[in-house]
Amino acid sequence: DVRPEDFWVNCRILRFKGLCEFYANLDRVPYQDKLSNILCESENDPRQIVRSIVNQLRVCPFFALVNKAYSSKLVIVTYPYLFQEEIFRTAFTDLSLSDYYVVVDEAHTILNPQSIIEGELDEVTLDNAIKEVKQYCPSEEVIKYLMNIKDLLKRVRSRLLKRVEKAFIYPGEGTIQLLEDTLMEIKLKQLRDLTVRPADFIRLGSSLNRVLKFLTYVRRDGFQVYGVADSAEGVRKLKVMPINYDEITERLSEAKGVLLMSGTLPPKEIMDSVCGQETVYVDVEEEFGSVFPRENAFYAVVTYVSSSYKLRVKEMFLKYADLLTTIYHALDKGVILAVYPSYPFMDEVTVNIADIPDQVVEGKGTTYADVVDTVLSSGGKVVIHAVASGKLTEGIELLDEAGRSLIRVVVLMGVPYPQPDDYLIDLRRSLSERLGDKAATDLTTSVPAAIRVLQAVGRAIRSERDRAFIILADRRFLSLKLRTFLGIHYDAVVSSKNRLSELIIKFFQGYL
Structure with a gap:
């Protein structure tokens, strides 16, 4: 198993280095017709579909399906592919939502923006990030920054989320650029030193990458940082979460039209407030019976x-x-x-x-x-x-x-x-x-x-x-x-x- 943020960094490096044969085959192999056959013959088991694409077509299943999406009438994705900017742009680089109607199932979820978009750091992640930097790319400035965050985390005591000033976390654009450069150096050294197959490299995680993902949210307007001592897990954490609906409503506003569905949708006036515009509200049970x-x-x-x-x-x-x-x-x-x-x-x-x-x-x-x-x-x-x-x-x-x-x-x-x-x-x-x-x-x-x-x-x-x-x-x-x-x-x-x-x-x- 590999975290999504690690997968995408590793995937990007392998693609740019020309080391992923499955991605390269997308331009070499005429796979579209056979892909359609696999999808039609499948029993809607995602894992089986992926295995069939890899074994039969020898192309990247993710980008093959993304390419298929551009010519499809119906595209089904999970929330992160729509609402998390970095995933949306990676998956649908050339897609314009203005050409699509968006149907959001379980739409009551958007009333809790932190359940859709959030970042998290704990002491173990910071310790591992420090070890990574020391092992592959020693940088006093990076290590000092990570140690400062770790010291701040040690002072977290509350079992409830307590506000942490972003100024204590956000290091400035210069340091963020240094962290990004350091991560890339680490990844390139791993690729050179490990002499592993691309399939093994893709599984390599990076705690420094998790720190960077956390900081991408910290730097955004409308996000705030909190500390919490999680008694259930016995660890201290920093969380960064949205304090408004902007990221969600802005993405939905790009669509040609939006249908929000839920068996537990709040009243119309609440949804109007969240969506920032007048909605057409249909209560199915009220109109057609229980x-x-x-x-x-x-x-x-x-x-x-x-x-x-x-x-x-x-x-x-x-x-x-x-x-x-x-x-x-x-x-x-x-x-x-x-x-x-x-x-x-x-x-x-x-x-x-x-x-x-x-x-x-x-x-x-x-x-x-x-x-x-x-x-x-x-x-x-x-x-x-x-x-x-x-x-x-x-x-x-x-x-x-x-x-x-x-x-x-x-x-x-x-x-x-x-x-x-x-x-x-x-x-x-x-x-x-x-x-x-x-x-x-x-x-x-x-x-x-x-x-x-x-x-x-x-x-x-x-x-x-x-x-x-x-x-x-x-x-x-x-x-x-x-x-x-x-x-x-x-x-x-x-x-x-x-x-x-x-x-x-x-x-x-x-x-x-």
């Missing part, structure tokens, strides 16, 4: 708990643990998806759960396969603990052999508001200057919370045959603003665990 029968879901608000910061004490964590245990015993079979506002909050609750034998607690390294293995090996009932907007709540789908969802209960263990850190403050301030205080506040609090809730709920009901009991475990779900953005009719407001247990049993017996 996608799934309304009676397939039962929504209950539990009022005796709250994840409000001022209430995050031992007693409240115990209440949440007891609530989840009650739900577990009320359910006869199936998966319970418990969704938390943050990792620390989840840890405080799960440590107090003792009466649930089969559980999966999401961590940084948790995979979909881990979840499936636990579900299959359980006695028919399992709890999955996940963090809102994490990998599990955004993409997990658990189905039985008949295609029905195994997730029967979704519990929102508190309102998943974004953490009140310096990044949130800066984003809100920046948006307020352009959109006004109300829109900025909504975009940084209630809107992302509502989207996270709806994304979690969507994990349970995947077809018209699925039924799910949805528990909104926080009294703040009764607030008018949250109810408005959620657009959900609450079926019950519950103030005791006995009543909740009774409702769960009746729902799955078919009485509700």
Whole structure:
């Protein structure tokens, strides 16, 4: 495996040096017709398509497909190919978006610009970058700069994102040019000294390259640097993230037209603000009726708990643990998806759960396969603990052999508001200057919370045959603003665990 930024640097060097036979073959081999045959005959397995192009045509699969894109009616790419400038320009050098209509799936994601575009540095990366420079191209100025950043990183203590002045990070254009020259020298020496095949060189990573990628964001307007001590991974990090939507809206404005699609898209006035222009807003369910029968879901608000910061004490964590245990015993079979506002909050609750034998607690390294293995090996009932907007709540789908969802209960263990850190403050301030205080506040609090809730709920009901009991475990779900953005009719407001247990049993017996 190789990081994208390393792949592209290595690829560029091999191309310019004329050392990549697969790239050179693009001008030598008449591959277009055979490429079309491979694509038509494939089973939509990207890895198999790449292998077939390499083995049968002996050309670069990436640039062969890019060249094919220019003559295609439909081009499908992931977010980075559209929104990350360096990748977009590498992939589509001669493409003009003004000739294309852009369709953005899961468009609620663009409301979180930091999830699409960000840079990151940690102590290990800086240490390795220093070693690279010392080994291949000793430069006192480069080493001194990297040491200064490392010293700054050592002073990071907060578990929340804390603002770091860009002046402490940004070295000036002269030093950046020196870093770029140093990286190129290192790469050329590796190419000469290692006597490896191009296929091996392409896999060589570079920590100095990661530093440079980080600095490309630091130098841009509309980006800010933050430090955080990541307790889950036990490392300190610097992050650079956008504090407005400019990079996203500017790219979309280049297109001939844009269609934004999402099952959890915010109201029209919010999308107008984000897009910077009047939008045509179509609510499919409002115009054509519910996608799934309304009676397939039962929504209950539990009022005796709250994840409000001022209430995050031992007693409240115990209440949440007891609530989840009650739900577990009320359910006869199936998966319970418990969704938390943050990792620390989840840890405080799960440590107090003792009466649930089969559980999966999401961590940084948790995979979909881990979840499936636990579900299959359980006695028919399992709890999955996940963090809102994490990998599990955004993409997990658990189905039985008949295609029905195994997730029967979704519990929102508190309102998943974004953490009140310096990044949130800066984003809100920046948006307020352009959109006004109300829109900025909504975009940084209630809107992302509502989207996270709806994304979690969507994990349970995947077809018209699925039924799910949805528990909104926080009294703040009764607030008018949250109810408005959620657009959900609450079926019950519950103030005791006995009543909740009774409702769960009746729902799955078919009485509700």
